[in-house]
Amino acid sequence: MRARSRDDFRHLLLLLPAGIVFAAFFLVPLGQLFLIGGSGKSGYAGYADILVHPKYLRSLVSTLALAAATTVATLLLSTTAGLFLVRNAFPGRALLVAMLTLPLAFPGVVIGFMVIMLAGRQGLIGDVTQALTGEKLVFAYSMAGLFMGYVYFSVPRTVLTIMASAEKLDPRLEEAARSLGASRLRVLADVILPGLKPALLAAGAICFATAMGAFGTAFTLATRIDVLPMTIYTEFTLQANIAVAAALSFVLGAVTWAALALARTASGATVAAAG
Amino acid sequence: MTEVARSVAIKLRSCSKTFPDGTKALQPLDLDVGAGETLVILGPSGCGKTTTLRIIAGLDEPDPGGKVLFDGEDVTPVPIERRDVGIVFQSYALFPNMSVRENVAYGLRVRRRPAAEQRSRADEMLAMMRIEALADRRIDQLSGGQRQRVALARALAIRPRALLLDEPLTALDAKLRETLRVEIDGLLRRVGITAIYVTHDQAEAMALGDRIVVMEHGRVAQIGSPREIYRAPKSRFVADFIGTMNKLPGRAEAGRFVTAAGSIPWSREAGAAEAAFRPEDARIVPAGPDALRATVTTSFFLGDRTRLVLDVAGTAVTVDSSERAAWTRGEAVHLAVPPQALIDLGDRA
Amino acid sequence: MRGRGIAFHLQLAFTLLLASFLIVPVLASMLAGVTANYLSGVAGGLTLRWLGEVWSGYAGQVVSSLGLGLACLACTLVLGVPAAYVLARRQGHVARMIEELLVMPVAVPGLATALALIVTYGTWGDFRTSWSFILVGHVLFTLPFMVRSVLAVMAAIDLKTLEEGAASLGATFGQRFLGVVLPNARPGIVAGALMVLTLSVGEFNMTWLLHTPLTKTLPVGLADAYASLRLEVASAYTLLFFVMIVPLLVAMQLLSKPLGSGRRQDR
Known part of the structure; x- marks a missing residue:
């Protein structure tokens, strides 16, 4: 066992720095957060109160609904575009791919500003609707604007995931299905979408988790949008209600982490979110 | 060097x-x-x-x-x-x-x-x-x-x-x-x-x-x-694991190996036995007292030799022959294996 | 290729529309950053005035953000590459559990992590007000990307056999790690490094809570600008951010392409 234990020791040593930083600055603080979440007036029942208190419950439900809507919309848009780009070769395709994936990793605040550029008071959509109908459409500073921002944020990453997965699909499966007489729609439903399922699950989970937990976009658009991260922020800074903010954060973290873990188990693929 | x-x-x-x-x-x-x-x-x-x-x-x-x-x-x-x-x-x-x-x-x-x-x-x-x-x-x-x-x-x-x-x-x-x-x-x-x-x-x-x-x-x-x-x-x-080995079930008695398809010489301790031999050690011979009766199941012409699969009293036996003869499926032939080519793999498993 | 029917053109139009949804606001904001008055459009004349204003007011934050990004990169390299190596060499459940744990800061919203850091270390006087407080948050959040990226490359090259080959030729662990492991993991390290820089420079979710008036980063400044300044200045500031971030994003795109096609040729 000499060589083995030498390897073990070496590996432990190499893992140690990351482990220490991670434990000291993530695990311990998260534990602390949990404790503080239970330090409010009602103790650990404070966690249950979140689900009973209409204000927090409303916030939680609307955040879940927003995240779900974002996920569905993003998957629909990205799958359509991603499949099209993988299955067709035409001049300008590379440029189109570059355009679709450029905003990857734009931070939430900037995306909030992009939404303002589109649907804000001086936005392009407002200009267009005013020219067409005489009425200026402005929805940036509402739930609809936030929805648009989250879709904007998630499309690049999702398109990439779906394209990577679609490129790996075995074209012979599709050829086999067609040789058996399947129409294009049937091929899509029976061969292509099932083949993309792991990617859809993975990308969908990331979408959901980011829409649940993102903060920058909502912050840029308006402080009054009633989503969980904004509620946490207000509780913490304006009300100085640290126990509630901690409990809400902990619940939020648990929900997003569970969504990703669930998707990973279901898809067998590796899933990671981005802020 | x-x-x-x-x-x-x-x-x-x-x-x-x-x-x-x-x-x-x-x-x-x-x-x-x-x-x-x-x-x-x-x-x-x-x-x-x-x-x-x-x-x-x-x-x-x-x-x-x-x-x-x-x-x-x-x-x-x-x-x-x-x-x-x-x-x-x-x-x-x-x-x-x-x-x-x-x-x-x-x-x-x-x-x-x-x-x-x-x-x-x-x-x-x-x-x-x-x-x-x-x-x-x-x-x-x-x-x-x-x-x-x-x-x-x-x-x-x-x-x-x-x-x-x-x-x-x-x-x-x-x-x-x-x-x-x-x-x-x-x-x-x-x-x-x-x-x-x-x-x-x-x-x-x-x-x-x-x-x-x-x-x-x-x-x-x-x-x-x-x-x-x-x-x-x-x-x-x-x-x-190494090469092709035929295994023919039968009995050893009185210096011969007896099968349902006839017997061949083999001095081995009497009792139920299995005789093993390589395809290239068996030969197709005219009918005689030291040959086994067999039927051709398949024959593959491989250029330098012909590989025959024979049915010997219900057991498939592979034989390589370099003779310039052609066999047809179902043809009755006779098979001889020299005693020194027979291998004893122990009693039948 | 078959003749292109209506389906092709419909999908093309759809994809173009989606691409414009993403790109048009970027272009519009870049333009707004250099127009004298956005309401009157380009006709009103172009100006570098806003950019100058932003630069004189916020150059410090730009430099801070870059410095923070580089420091964060250094940390993730030192912590993440050895960790990825161990995770690549280890098959057992323990290794997979550690991997799962290490990527958790990405799954947990930055807001929650930041709050957790504040309630735990917020009272540590100088630490709370120093740049290292933000750095810790950024390292936590970006480390998983470095680990993942390096791990993916290491998993694809049969690291174990390469290392055994080097060992059989007499290479010690140090020689193997520096001469064989690191060079062959380079694509993953470079991709991870670009990702870490991009994310650190743009990180807001945590930074907003972790920053102090003396430790402001570019995205924090952006949020300030969006909240209080006129559209042209906000746009100019955004333009500055794009100038920093877009080269990183383009480099990431270019980098990922030859890698993908190279793998295909091998098959």
Whole structure:
């Protein structure tokens, strides 16, 4: 066992720095957060109160609904575009791919500003609707604007995931299905979408988790949008209600982490979110 | 001839291997490899052959109590990087971040030899493998056969005490495998290095080995020269694993082997028995007292010979015939097997 | 290729529309950053005035953000590459569990992590007000990307056999790690490094809570600008951010392409 234990020791040593930083600055603080979440007036029942208190419950439900809507919309848009780009070769395709994936990793605040550029008071959509109908459409500073921002944020990453997965699909499966007489729609439903399922699950989970937990976009658009991260922020800074903010954060973290873990188990693929 | 290697005699003493999950990969094994000998370890996957090689290399350690000796020196605690053995891996393990020459010189580089020596030794090795022209190529620009040659050159460049080859030809196509087998055989004879060659391919084993170790379930099934292994397999497993072996059930009595299709001479202790023989040892003969009755099931014309599958009283028997005759399906023939070609694999299992 | 029917053109139009949804606001904001008055459009004339204003007011934050990004990169390299190596070499459940744990900061919203850091270390005087407080948050959040990226490359190259090959030739652990492991993991390290820089420079979710008036980063400044300044200045500031981030994003795109096609040729 000499060589083995030498390897073990070496590996432990190499893992140690990351482990220490991670434990000291993530695990311990998260534990602390949990404790503080239970330090409010009602103790650990404070966690249950979140689900009973209409204000927090409303916030939680609307955040879940927003995240779900974002996920569905993003998957629909990205799958359509991603499949099209993988299955067709035409001049300008590379440029189109570059355009679709450029905003990857734009931070939430900037995306909030992009939404303002589109649907804000001086936005392009407002200009267009005013020219067409005489009425200026402005929805940036509402739930609809936030929805648009989250879709904007998630499309690049999702398109990439779906394209990577679609490129790996075995074209012979599709050829086999067609040789058996399947129409294009049937091929899509029976061969292509099932083949993309792991990617859809993975990308969908990331979408959901980011829409649940993102903060920058909502912050840029308006402080009054009633989503969980904004509620946490207000509780913490304006009300100085640290126990509630901690409990809400902990619940939020648990929900997003569970969504990703669930998707990973279901898809067998590796899933990671981005802020 | 350039000096290539120092050859050591290798001994394994009660080397067993148990994996962390409790699987016994290797039963306690004693093995002696002479200096300069080419020993082939042959067996199906999971038989312990690669584990044995990895123990000799120092990539795995035997369970406590096992010992590896190089010329009598106990090298069991010596880690691989100080054991001085050349290894050719199945996947070659060539470094993609280095050119061919850098790969071959790597062993000298980590030994901090002068740059000039590194280069001249690498070039010498490349010349020996006749791949000088590839010296500056990247690894991903090489074909499978070329990679194989680079891997050999790299392993030999350090003047190893032994050369260990782990299924080196498995990743190649059949034709190339044949060519490289001949080449490796020539190389090993020329260099005279102690070589241990692991394979699951019996043709490779027969062609390359001074001796062959056949392994099964972590145990040695038989050790012997290729001729011994082929002609006198000691067990049903060895008989089946190497070449084609016919097995005919019947009874031994009064110096004859009696089957439902007639009898042939065989002096063996009386009782139920199974006679085993190789396809090329049986002959199609005219009807007679020392021949078995058979019916042709199929015949394949293979050019240099014809392979017949016969039905001998319900048992399928394969016979190779070099006669210029043609057989038709269902034709009745007679089969003779000389007594010295009959192998006793023990009582019927 | 078959003749292109209506389906092709419909999908093309759809994809173009989606691409414009993403790109048009970027272009519009870049333009707004250099127009004298966005309401009157380009006709009103172009100006570098806003950019100058932003630069004189916020150059410090730009420099801070870059410095923070580089420091974060250094940390993730030192912590993440060895960790990825161990995770690549280890097969067992423990290794997979550690991997799962290490990527958790990505799954947990930055807001929650930041809050957790504040309630735990917020009272540690100088630490709370120093740049290292933000750096810790950024390292936590970006480390998983470095680990993942390096791990993916290491898993694809049969690291174990390469290392055994090097060891059989006499290389010590240090020689193997520096001469074989790191060079062959380079694509993953470079991709991870670009990702870490991009994310650190743009990180807001945590930074907003972790920052102090003396430790402001570019995205924090952006949020300030969006909240309080006129559209042209906000746009100019965004333009500055794009100038920093877009080269990183383009480099990431270019980098990922030859890698993908190279793998295909091997098959």
